[in-house]
Amino acid sequence: MKSIHTVLCDLLGIQHPILQGGMGPYKTQALAAAVSNAGALGVISSIGMAASMLPEAAPIDAVRLFGTDPPKVILEKSIEAVAKETKRSGGVFGVNVPVASEFTIASEMFVEQAIESRENDSDIEKRLRVIITSAGNPKPWAKIKEHGLLWFHVVPSVYHARKAEAAGADVIIASGHEGGAHVSWEPVHSTVLVPAVAKAVKKPVVAAGGFCDGRTLAAALCMGAEGVQMGTRFIATQESDFEPIWKQAIIDREERQTLVGRGVFGPMRFLRNNRSEQIVEQTLRDIPGFYLGQPVESNEDILGIERSGFVDLMGEKPETALMLGGEVTGRIKDIPTVKDLIASVIDEAVKTLELAPKRVKTK
Ligand SMILES: Cc1cc2nc3c(=O)[nH]c(=O)nc-3n(C[C@H](O)[C@H](O)[C@H](O)COP(=O)(O)O)c2cc1C
Structure with a gap:
């Protein structure tokens, strides 16, 4: 099988230029391990872990999802579990930390925990490569890089991309309005956002929002991105931690x-x-x-x-359950294993890119 290789693969030490988006309220622990074992970047999600710290603002019941461990311990155990489950494959993984101002104490704590977990275990140090911050001001988070970690930041506009680059982020994840869960106040969709961000910054760009298959990965590469981050697509996989409904x-x-x-x-x-x-x-x-x-x-x-x-x-009541997801839901019709999904995305992207010069003649 042919593969697709970009600078994102070199930077992270992954085989395929695909990131799994952080997705609360779950830890996405099983999903992160499966994605990382399949040669892409698996990501542990921290946002739900902090729900017990913000009970007045949280729509979820943290104890029901995570038990009574304090949030920092939940993340510590999750990092250890993903490291253990991916030891044989040597897969690489990351942690997503939303950094909205309402969340600062929790964000600080989760970043600290990721650093500590790496310091305490040389295998985790090698394979927990990146912290992905999102939903807030990037400036205070450049300190992540002082600890040997890569730092990616998620942005919804060219203005925010420039800010993240100026703050020192290693990769800018440009996330369009069609994406699932939090979106920007000012809607900019991926076909406008991704090429504009790729033009505006020198750092590598990852495209998020609406990507689910090989055609859309190929499109992202053509728009100037070095890979894609997928959220909704990964929910509907065999290994994902999400409820069957x-x-x-x-x-x-x-x-x-x-x-x-x-x-x-x-x-x-x-x-x-x-x-x-x-x-x-x-x-x-x-x-x-x-x-x-x-x-x-x-x-x-x-x-x-x-x-x-x-x-x-x-309670598994589909009509009244709280469920997040992107517009790309309309393009998803199966629940494959993560390994099969990633293989099919890469295979279709290779075919799409190889077919392009045959379909479209330039003179
Ligand atoms: C259920 C769900 C939860 C999400 N939670 C987070 C989160 O905790 N942190 C974050 O940075 N992004 C979060 N996202 C956004 C994803 O990481 C990703 O960028 C987005 O899903 C990409 O768009 P797509 O859904 O079209 O693939 C979430 C998305 C979904 C669908």
């Missing part, structure tokens, strides 16, 4: 069936069902300026709805 919902939806409503740190893209319709209705009622980027003050009612949505997720 969430995986099924992704398969069942067509591309029109997502909605953006009030999320934890701002707008969030949900899979469409009765629950997300209720969130959008309440968003419009409580905070009518929300879609114009006005600050969220009163959100108690919406939080209550989201909490009920979490209970219904655990």
Whole structure:
């Protein structure tokens, strides 16, 4: 089988230029191990682990998902588990740390834990290569690089990409508005965002939002990116930590069936069902300026709805469960193993790129 190699592969020491997006509320521990074993970058998600620190703002029940360990210990154990499960393959992995201002204490703690885990174990030091920050100001996080880690930052615009590059990020992940979960107040979709960011910065760019197969990987490379980050696509895999009803919902939806409503740190893209319709209705009622980027003050009612949505997720009620996902849900129709998925993405991307000069003649 042919492969696709870019500078992203060299930088991380991975075989395929594919990152698994961080995806709370789960730890994505099993998924990260499977992705890393398949030669791409698996990523542990920390956001849900911090829910017990912010009980008034969290729509999920942290104890139900993670037990009673303190958040730092949850991450420590998760890093150890992924390292153990990927020891034989020598796979590389990372940790995602959202750095929204509401989250600073937790973000500091998770970055510290990743550094400590590397210091305490030479195998983890070699294979936990990167911290991916998102959802906030990059400037305070350049210190990640002082500890021998790579530092990637997720951005929704050219303005934010320049800021991340100026702060010293090694790779800029340009995340378009079609993506699942948190999206920007000012919508810019991937076909506009990715080439614009690739032109604006010198650092390697990874494309996120709407990528799920070989055609879209090939398109990302043509738009100037060095690889893709996929979220929604990885939820619907055999190994992913997500609830079966969430995986099924992704398969069942067509591309029109997502909605953006009030999320934890701002707008969030949900899979469409009765629950997300209720969130959008309440968003419009409580905070009518929300879609114009006005600050969220009163959100108690919406939080209550989201909490009920979490209970219904655990109760496997698909119509009222709280489930996030990107527009790309409409292009996902199966639940493969991670290994088969990555092989098919690479195979189709190779074919697409090789076919291009035969389909399109330049004169
Ligand atoms: C269920 C879900 C949860 C997510 N949680 C996080 C998160 O905790 N941190 C983060 O940086 N991005 C998060 N994202 C965004 C993904 O990392 C990724 O960038 C995005 O899903 C890419 O768009 P796609 O869904 O079209 O593949 C989440 C996405 C989904 C679908």
